Amino acid sequence: MSFLNSEEIHSFRNRILSLSGEDASRCTQCGKCSGGCPISPEMDQQPNQVLRMIQINDPRTVLSSSTIWLCASCRTCSVRCPEEIEIAKIMDVLRKLAVQEKFSPAEKQVVKFNEIFLDTVRKRGRVHELELMIRYNLAIRRPFKDAHLGPSMLARGKLSILGQKVKKLSQVGEIFQKSKRFFKP
Numbered sequence: 001m002s003f004l005n006s007e008e009i010h011s012f013r014n015r016i017l018s019l020s021g022e023d024a025s026r027c028t029q030c031g032k033c034s035g036g037c038p039i040s041p042e043m044d045q046q047p048n049q050v051l052r053m054i055q056i057n058d059p060r061t062v063l064s065s066s067t068i069w070l071c072a073s074c075r076t077c078s079v080r081c082p083e084e085i086e087i088a089k090i091m092d093v094l095r096k097l098a099v100q101e102k103f104s105p106a107e108k109q110v111v112k113f114n115e116i117f118l119d120t121v122r123k124r125g126r127v128h129e130l131e132l133m134i135r136y137n138l139a140i141r142r143p144f145k146d147a148h149l150g151p152s153m154l155a156r157g158k159l160s161i162l163g164q165k166v167k168k169l170s171q172v173g174e175i176f177q178k179s180k181r182f183f184k185p
């Protein structure tokens with residue numbers, strides 16, 4: 001369910017422009033982004049289709065697509081685009097908008113992973129892999145998923161029991177605050 005009103009729908013393209021600095025109206029639908037995207041076979045909308053839907057102000061299809069959650073931000077599309085559109089940046093903005101506008105995510109596990117990942121970074125300034133793994137497995141109700149990897153990763157020092165904290169944690173807090181302000185209407 002979304003709370004977008006008709007005015008917000010008609011100004012969707014401009015909203016993406018103001019949030020990302022990227023103008024989707026420049027897209028010529030050449031398809032080079034989709035042709036190079038390593039995740040495109042798994043996506044319900046190809047990257048060029050996402051650009052097209054932004055052009056025609058169709059936020060509902062874009063924000064409820066699996067594409068925005070499966071995108072790995074690898075920037076292959078951005079590098080290939082002859083119009084130099086930073087598509088990866090647009091995907092990032094679309095993910096944030098989908099959360100803000102309360103769209104039911106097409107890839108719920110990806111959203112849950114991102115939430116827990118960011119929460120561990122907020123607390124320590126860097127990710128705590130062990131906490132991330134345990135909390136995510138519990139969230140998806142598969143508590144023993146990958147558990148067999150734990151002992152060998154701990155033995156090799158790849159996992160820390162307590163995790164590490166950065167020295168200037170307050171600066172991390174400021175980044176999170178700035179990110180929140182960025183998306184306030």
Ligand code: SF4
Pocket residue numbers: 033036037038039040047070071072073074075076077078087088091
């Ligand atoms: S940034 Fe996302 S959309 Fe672009 S090529 Fe990589 S995975 Fe595909």
Ligand code: SF4
Pocket residue numbers: 026027028029030031032033034047048051077080081082083084085087
């Ligand atoms: S590569 Fe650029 S111009 Fe071509 S379809 Fe993708 S976004 Fe549009």
